[in-house]
Amino acid sequence: MSPLHFYFDFISPYGYFASLRIEELAARHGRTVEWHSILLGVSVMKVMGLKPLLDTPLKGDYVRRDVERYRRQHGLATKRTADHPIMNPLTCGRAFQWVKANQPQLAVPVAQALLHAHWGEGLDLSEPDSLREVRLPAGIGADWLVEGAQSPEAARLLRSEVDASIAAGIFGSPTVVVDGEMFWGVDKLDTVELWLQRGGW
């Protein structure tokens, strides 16, 4: 069976929340997951012409409250909230793409480690050297990752992934694509599960 495609931005709390559930959800239905890091700064702001979510009147306030409510509901001990200044997601995105291209079997553990360091521990991972503070999975050297994240090849890989995501119609984090069917938002994960159970409708 084809893999689920999981699109997320490292700066998106909802993307982080979904990252904690997507692997088990897929495994319950015998599926694997391919992870794709996107940049909302490109899709939302440049392509859609919208303001950042938290700067949107009314909606920004709602999102701050909704994120906290989700965190409480699921008992997550996050140190960073939606109110913190948003970090630059390029370093994490490039580091992830670098691993995905060069050590693909460790791409998901690296993404999980970066997301946990940022959201769970509250680290700002804007600068390549900050990756040294992340507890990386065995098999990933910090020097190798810091260097890779700064390579032109990593920048090119991320640009290409973001372009492909926009061409595929992806506009939000998280988005899950199952057999060509797109589901946007962590609120849709239960619907994704139902879709897998029933084989669609």
Add this chain to the structure above:
Amino acid sequence: MSPLHFYFDFISPYGYFASLRIEELAARHGRTVEWHSILLGVSVMKVMGLKPLLDTPLKGDYVRRDVERYRRQHGLATKRTADHPIMNPLTCGRAFQWVKANQPQLAVPVAQALLHAHWGEGLDLSEPDSLREVRLPAGIGADWLVEGAQSPEAARLLRSEVDASIAAGIFGSPTVVVDGEMFWGVDKLDTVELWLQRGGW
């Protein structure tokens, strides 16, 4: 116990979908529902500064598909799709407010009748006279409703309801407010139910 507050726009398919579930959901937890008709044209476009949903690149295409998928999932026989030209919601909003002010016990049945006529039967209810085509609940005369919907009082009531909704932070259709806690989107109805079961978290 305090009532649930249900905010919807007559032009919103997701508002229609939620309208079919909200009364039973509330009743299961011994709650009543107060319905509020809002105008996304005011909250989304004027206050938030956003484009209409269906005209937003990427998201518009997603919404068309998501609405159809919800319809299939819930076995709804709607004649109007998200692709139809959007009707002017003022007539329905004003008619609803008119009934809410003058025959409050029939406000919800009238809202349900208007929503069904528009989404279920596909009628365009932009013009006051089109209300004559709606199968109205017993106790509501078509002449009385058509006249009321055109009264300055109905226009004033709707404006006031929309202003109050924006002051309360409401920005989308549907939104449900439970004991001061706001939930946006038909995808959140299961979370609303959980919130009522647990008494919050």
